[in-house]
Amino acid sequence: MTQSRTDSPQGLTLPVWVAAAARAATKVLCGQAFDTPQSLQIPGRDQPLSVPLQSAAPLQGGEQALAISRCDPGPGLDLTRDLEIWVQVRWSQPVTGWLEIVPGEGIGRQGPEGDLCASDFARRVLEANLRDLVPPGRCLQMEVVFPLGRELAQRTSNAAFGVVDGLALIGTQAEVQSSASPDQLRASLDALQAIAGAADFCGSLTLVIGENGLDLAHQLGLADQQPLLKAGNWIGPLLVASAEAGIRNLLLLGYHGKLVKLAGGIFHTHHHLADGRLEVLAAIALQQGLGVDLIKDLLACASMESALQELQKCDSTSADQVWQAIAQAVEVRSEAYLKRYGTWSMRVGAALFDRERQLRWTGLTGHSLLACCGLGIHSEGEEAGFDPSLR
Template sequence: MNSAVPSPRAGYTLPVFACAGAIAALRRLVDPQDMPQAITLDLLNPPQPADIPIAQLAPLPDGSVLAITHSDPGDNLDLTRHTPLWSVVAWGNDDQIDRIQLEGGEGIGKQLEQDGAPAIYRYAKALIADNLTPLIPSGKTLRVTIILPEGRALADRTSNAAFGVVEGLSLLGTAGISEPLSAPGQLDQSREVLRDKAAHHAHLVFCLGENGLDLAVKLGIDPDCRVKTANWLGPMLVEAGQLGVSGVLLLGYHGKLIKLAGGIFHTHHHVADGRQEILAACCAAENVPLPIIQRLLQAATVEAGLGILREFDKAMTQQVYRHIVERIDNRAAAYVHTHTGHALTVGSMVFDRQRQIVGRSDRAQTLFDQVLVD
């Protein structure tokens, strides 16, 4: 009997489904008899084809065409699973300069720092332009509107607002493949990577995602010391303890790592939250005035809470975040000892949405010096 854990299934990022719908709608716009049930498109990154089903396709009264796809992120704990994406394609205006005018409709977030521009990023724009442009008849231009009917409601369950995106979701991603980082099978693959790194390095850097991995390099950390943990911090810390790793530097967004200060060692929001409550408790421990703590409990995000603290007293903000990172260190080390009987030195560095370090423990500084590029 083969007891091997099957590899988690990868899926596709939201821009891929938006693009597939736009291709189908354009084909129907060009030829009313063309009603594709699936679309093959070039993902660009990676440069390979993808086959995407088209759920529905129909002309609209204004002359545009609507195509509907449904998100499939693979074996991920992803709140966008099965969410519909609407791609509406129409001929461009006579005075339109761009060959394709890409717009965000209902459910596509707005970027506060870009004067409300739709949260449609570089990869999505390139994917749509590259796949649609060859299909546009000579002399014609297009207007492509992407709509996420459930986007506004789903956004309330994310930390998008902390990153300056409101009223919807982002067409985010730098590649077409949605790697199953939060799927249970991914933990086994992450452990394999950890075992390989531990065989070569006594000190490692745990990063939850791409932001931490990228910032680590910019801070001068040896890239080979980095380990991507996704949300599996607890099991990965235990594995590091069992492997005899000397120390682990946790480098991550404060809105994620703060969960460890409350004893939550799986950081996916489907598992547990309590971030504002943990921040409020740490503030109480540092004698922050009660009215400020009450405001923190009402804050929409931990990032908003950080803003409230900074506005009140920057010195006290540093004091609170020092308390947070030291608490993360202590809780993490205790977690590893409880589950393995081994001692593991853990240090924590947390950054805000501008990727600025807002808290660094003494143990983190010591570990940081150990993982710098020689």
């Protein structure tokens, strides 16, 4: 069956494609005809969303059913493009409720024996489109499979945040908001103008990198201290726009494996456009006096994550010094980037967190900005003071 386009010009997130296959499979299990495209209910949206489907069929004499959809994330750069999504359903005995979601091959888990890694939106969109098909007193067991999920996950930062075995079923809305697209930049610039133009704006802003940075900022209480703005990959233009908008203090908060690009002068951070993270890590490790043999080992690593683990394993103290130097380099490079476009008094601080989402390293300005918010640096499981001599 040939797949048609969705009615969304932006493309749709993984949870929507999973929900389309899940509803089609469940309808077949109930002895009903499935439709393509599927009409899905999206939480918070008045009108249903039309989502195409590949196919659906009963299995084992109708005791089970399988449906397949194919991800279309829209015109942007996205590794999930054309990803096949298989959803198999059957009835089971109710144990914890009316719906049991089983992570199959290629689905990310929170640790090797952990639960399915899925966002709240993913669970809500599934519930919204399956609840009416499940009779009272019955439980629908739904297994989701991404045949290429394990392979594709190796090209993401999932492992850095404890997600193993495949792709996480994440997404906070139906439409894809590409972090590399001009539309995403426009949305961020509009949000920045709204923040800076507010009557009660204090002049300080935290620019968070990605969903993990946003989540950590809320956990730390930064949202209670000053506005937060989630950035995509357009860090450079947002730095300039922040200075132009009159921001006095800007804190960059992000995962160390992402912000390291800024330390190398890379200010559009999408992996399709530029990487160079291992080379930046190696260069700063050399500046900090690490041995040439270790630096060669870092450059030979297959991924940034494996390089981080290698560095930490060899010498944890030196590793901390390298990352503190990287945080300082992020600040220096950011200031240099701003000077290309004008003269402003905005201070740029950097704060980096690790794979356990612990705030670990800052530049000098980042330390000062965090101190103004009453925050310290997390080190070896305890709150620790800041040691400028390590800079």
